[in-house]
Amino acid sequence: MGKKSRREREDKRDSFATQRIKEKRKHTLIAVAVISGIAIIVGVQGYNFVNFQQTNPGAPPGAGTLGSEHVHASVLVKIHGDTFDFSGPAFQIKSSWIHFEARDGSTVHRHATGVMLGYLFETMKIGFDDECYAFKSSGGERRFCTNEEFSLKFFVDHESVPNLTDYVFKDRDYILISYGGEDQTQIDAQLLELDALTILG
8 A cells, every 4th residue: 555655646746747847848838939939020120120221212213311411413404595493392392312492493402322313303293314305384295305406415514424314413513404406605605604503502
């Protein structure tokens, strides 16, 4: 009888120890699962944060973080000798990334690296590429495209360039966009007019 009760006590003890080991193992597995879950969540959030910093949702293509740069350039657009006026409300601060402001129609403010000049015109609903300059007016859309008689020409700091849509201007650039049948003397006069503009900021 004594042996039987001792064996029962030992069996109970073994059973209790086994149960404790199982419970500890279960708690350990739960803890590992929780820690793994937290690690996954932190990893996903870190990935999202890094991607947010890199892609800047809502930013123009190729742009850096808003505020990563603040530079200015002067822009003059001449169509058949007439100056296109950007000082009206329809052309002021249409994007935080690049814009005209303070009712000034010649100084462009760029507030991030990599913002192309074409994006400025896009925000103002002006069609702009290497062939055409197009905008809406009270009489409908007006298009000024290179043809046999007239051409769209681009200059940066007096240098002729083939296109400006992908151009990221440097601080204190002077940019001329001219459409018409001007000769070199007339273009030189427009460049002098551009040079006389004050870059604000």
